[in-house]
Amino acid sequence: MALDIDKRETDSSWMVKAKGDVDLYTSPALRGVILKLLAKGDKALGVDLSEVLYMDSSGVATLVEGLKVANNAKTGFFLTAPSESVMKVLQLARLDAVFEIRNSV
Amino acid sequence: MANVNDYVIEVRDLVVKYGERTVLDGINFRVPRGQTFVILGGSGCGKSTLLRNIVGLMRPHSGRIFINGQDFTAMNDRGRIAVRKKMGVCFQGSALFNSMTVGDNVALPLREHTKLEESTIEIMTKIKLELVGLGGFEDFMPAELSGGMKKRAGLARAMAMDPEIICYDEPSAGLDPIVAAGLDALIRKMQHTFNLTSIVVTHEMSSVELIADTVCMLKDGRIVEMGDMGRLRASSHPFVQQFLDRRPDEEGEGGSEYLRSLTGGD
Ligand SMILES: Nc1ncnc2c1ncn2[C@@H]1O[C@H](COP(=O)(O)OP(=O)(O)O)[C@@H](O)[C@H]1O
Ligand SMILES: [Mg+2]
Numbered sequence: 181m182a183l184d185i186d187k188r189e190t191d192s193s194w195m196v197k198a199k200g201d202v203d204l205y206t207s208p209a210l211r212g213v214i215l216k217l218l219a220k221g222d223k224a225l226g227v228d229l230s231e232v233l234y235m236d237s238s239g240v241a242t243l244v245e246g247l248k249v250a251n252n253a254k255t256g257f258f259l260t261a262p263s264e265s266v267m268k269v270l271q272l273a274r275l276d277a278v279f280e281i282r283n284s285v
Numbered sequence: 286m287a288n289v290n291d292y293v294i295e296v297r298d299l300v301v302k303y304g305e306r307t308v309l310d311g312i313n314f315r316v317p318r319g320q321t322f323v324i325l326g327g328s329g330c331g332k333s334t335l336l337r338n339i340v341g342l343m344r345p346h347s348g349r350i351f352i353n354g355q356d357f358t359a360m361n362d363r364g365r366i367a368v369r370k371k372m373g374v375c376f377q378g379s380a381l382f383n384s385m386t387v388g389d390n391v392a393l394p395l396r397e398h399t400k401l402e403e404s405t406i407e408i409m410t411k412i413k414l415e416l417v418g419l420g421g422f423e424d425f426m427p428a429e430l431s432g433g434m435k436k437r438a439g440l441a442r443a444m445a446m447d448p449e450i451i452c453y454d455e456p457s458a459g460l461d462p463i464v465a466a467g468l469d470a471l472i473r474k475m476q477h478t479f480n481l482t483s484i485v486v487t488h489e490m491s492s493v494e495l496i497a498d499t500v501c502m503l504k505d506g507r508i509v510e511m512g513d514m515g516r517l518r519a520s521s522h523p524f525v526q527q528f529l530d531r532r533p534d535e536e537g538e539g540g541s542e543y544l545r546s547l548t549g550g551d
Binding site: 203204205207208211236237238240241242244245268272273274 | 395399400401402404405406408409412413415416446447478
């Protein structure tokens with residue numbers, strides 16, 4: 181049920197790494213971090229999903245919201261290395277084509 | 286074979302009474318994670334009552350129900366509410382609130398039970414409606430939907446909280462066969478995609494063939510046969526054979542059902 185969120189800065193982007201489960205109870209924290217970094221408006225934002233084991237639709241909705249805010253601000257927004265189960269959830273919501281998905285961090 | 290912890294639902298020696306009358310008597314079964322368990326039987330045999338006990342809307346006279354290995358029947362109200370958040374229920378009819386839009390119906394459990402932001406809830410609602418083939422219908426009122434669409438909206442609402450378990454009471458009742466088949470396909474898709482453990486109450490044989498991993502046949506509050514469809518077909522129980530052949534009931538159960546529908550009582 182726990183979710184750890186790390187952030188780090190690279191030359192070109194902010195990277196947010198989520199570790200654990202993104203669910204109804206933990207996704208508000210992820211949302212907070214994503215929206216705060218996007219509000220800086222200086223760099224693209226990547227969300228590293230490689231260590232997310234479970235993501236429910238609140239997690240998907242959080243990513244959609246992040247993408248929307250980034251698009252409005254004309255900032256880049258991408259996902260990296262989603263696990264198979266996360267990919268399945270994105271596909272089902274027909275969002276796998278909506279996001280820029282990178283294979284490695 | 287699934288290990289013990291992977292039985293999401295286990296019902297042990299369940300007895301349910303309404304007043305003095307026993308309607309379920311000695312029910313035992315368990316459902317592995319990700320499987321669809323179908324409860325089949327004639328009208329009045331106790332199918333809805335069994336479902337109400339599984340989802341914790343009723344407390345049994347005796348026996349136990351375990352959800353994820355925890356004794357649901359022994360929990361206090363707080364524990365039961367926590368467990369129930371993991372379960373979605375599609376009631377007979379669609380049980381949508383007619384005074385609310387379809388979107389508000391779907392969003393309701395999220396608004397009541399989570400601290401998610403409204404913006405997140407709105408996106409989730411759209412995703413759920415998309416999932417059941419009702420993308421773009423969030424601002425419609427239930428009265429503007431067809432019977433099949435209402436059932437789909439009810440399913441979207443049952444899925445609102447991303448449940449582990451979903452229970453359907455007669456999902457295709459009252460629908461024409463094509464719409465009913467579409468709903469069966471949707472039930473199957475939900476199960477596969479989310480590894481949902483599903484309980485489906487029905488008396489439609491055509492549905493059973495399509496969706497069931499295990500079928501449990503109830504008669505007069507007892508299980509008369511249980512297993513996959515092959516086992517049911519091979520059953521020597523006359524009631525099972527009669528049901529599979531869809532022969533009219535010699536005892537005239539259909540007649541009493543008709544009477545009930547005319548008089549509105551039991
Ligand atoms: N709330 C109730 N109070 C008393 N008797 C009930 C109640 N609900 C159902 N029953 C009776 O219990 C039996 C089983 O009902 P039910 O579970 O609704 O059957 P099914 O869903 O298989 O048609 C029926 O005889 C019904 O009349
Ligand atoms: Mg019923």
